[in-house]
Amino acid sequence: MQRTARRDNTFERAVRSRLHARGLRYRIHYPIPGMKRTTCDFAFPGMKIAVFLDGCFWHGCELHPQSVKKNTDFWLSKIERNRERDAQATAHLTELGWTVLRFWEHETTDAIVTRIASVVETRRNAMLFDRTTSTLENEQGPSRKLEAVDSDITLAEAELGQ
Numbered sequence: 001m002q003r004t005a006r007r008d009n010t011f012e013r014a015v016r017s018r019l020h021a022r023g024l025r026y027r028i029h030y031p032i033p034g035m036k037r038t039t040c041d042f043a044f045p046g047m048k049i050a051v052f053l054d055g056c057f058w059h060g061c062e063l064h065p066q067s068v069k070k071n072t073d074f075w076l077s078k079i080e081r082n083r084e085r086d087a088q089a090t091a092h093l094t095e096l097g098w099t100v101l102r103f104w105e106h107e108t109t110d111a112i113v114t115r116i117a118s119v120v121e122t123r124r125n126a127m128l129f130d131r132t133t134s135t136l137e138n139e140q141g142p143s144r145k146l147e148a149v150d151s152d153i154t155l156a157e158a159e160l161g162q
């Protein structure tokens with residue numbers, strides 16, 4: 001129940017709608033490759049950028065210590081498990097070559113949106129550059145392939161005609 005509440009909280013929605021307004025398109029609650037039942041809050045999968053928006057309570061922000069009066073041990077151990085899972089997810093994604101962006105709920109929407117947009121732009125430019133470079137290198141590749149397909153079709157037609 002709490003998990004659902006956390007998932008679509010106003011903090012997340014505010015950040016997402018600002019990104020959307022800037023023309024950035026993302027996938028929400030994107031499953032982390034190779035980690036069961038673990039998602040990031042949203043992702044730009046093509047660019048391998050994962051974004052986590054961590055609530056101060058659930059993720060154990062040190063600037064905003066939890067003040068729980070009932071079932072203290074239960075909550076503290078739950079928060080501790082969340083923190084461990086956060087660290088594992090970050091390490092795992094980084095190993096797979098993803099860029100991991102984590103923000104705290106107490107950070108301003110402006111700062112978060114600016115940071116995400118700048119990382120996306122940098123990544124997008126790098127990818128455009130890679131694509132241009134590899135297209136130039138493989139200039140002969142695709143046309144040779146097309147010729148091969150064409151001659152297969154001719155062959156097939158010739159066989160049918162017999």
Ligand SMILES: [Zn+2]
Nearest residue numbers: 056061064106
């Ligand atoms: Zn905080």
